[in-house]
Amino acid sequence: MLAKLLLVIGAVLALSACVSQNGEDLAGDSPLPVPSCDTSHVTYALTVAPLLQQNCSRCHSSAFASGGVDLGTYAKVRTLATDGRLLGVVNHAPGFDPMPQGAPKLSDCDLNQLQQWVADGALNN
Ligand code: HEC
Structure with missing residues (x-):
């Protein structure tokens, strides 16, 4: 009877050691997912054009260019x-009309990606 009890206690101890060990492993190996923003693969076709399409094109397409601003082609966007x-406009810099007009500022990730694309030479990539 005593032997059985000791066995149970031993098993519980071993199990709890194992559990806390796993807990430590979890904390060490897989930290909580952090929202990431990839600015290392920014291209016109895959990043910039879709971003402008989503946030700006309802007012700035080739067919409907508010303020004479057409964001519908690479050449115009590059200019x-x-x-x-x-x-200037997306960062709400002084002296520029803040864009997107009537909507919240773009996310930090969007802004960082645009910034990176311009810094890389605003290529048609
Ligand atoms: C709801 C309509 C609307 C949206 C959405 C919008 N714009 Fe505009 N934008 C305008 C209007 C209207 C003007 C003309 C200037 C004014 O009236 O403020 C303008 C002007 C501009 C200008 C010229 C500003 C200057 O100082 O010369 C740029 C550049 C521009 N927009 C870029 C963008 C970009 C980039 C986006 C998306 C991130 C965007 N706009 C989204 C309506 C919009």
Whole structure:
């Protein structure tokens, strides 16, 4: 009887040691997922054009260019990128009309990706 009890206690102890060990492993090997923003693979086709399409094109397409601003082609977007207006408006910099008009500022991730694309030369990649 005593032997059986000791066995049970031993098993419980071993189990709890094992559980806490696993807990430590979990904390060490797989930290909670952090929202990530990939600025290392920013391209016009896969990042910038879809971003502008989603946030700007309802007012700035080739067919409907509010304020004469057409974001529907790479050439036009590149001009705005290189003269500083693209980053000026999305960052709400002084002296620029804040964009997207009537909507919240773009996310930090979107802004970082646009910034990176312009810094890389605003290529048609
Ligand atoms: C709801 C409509 C609307 C949306 C959405 C919008 N714009 Fe505009 N945008 C305008 C209007 C209207 C103007 C003309 C200037 C004004 O009236 O403020 C303008 C002007 C601009 C200008 C010229 C500003 C200057 O100082 O010369 C740029 C560049 C621009 N928008 C970029 C963008 C970008 C980039 C986005 C998306 C992130 C965007 N816009 C989203 C309506 C919009």
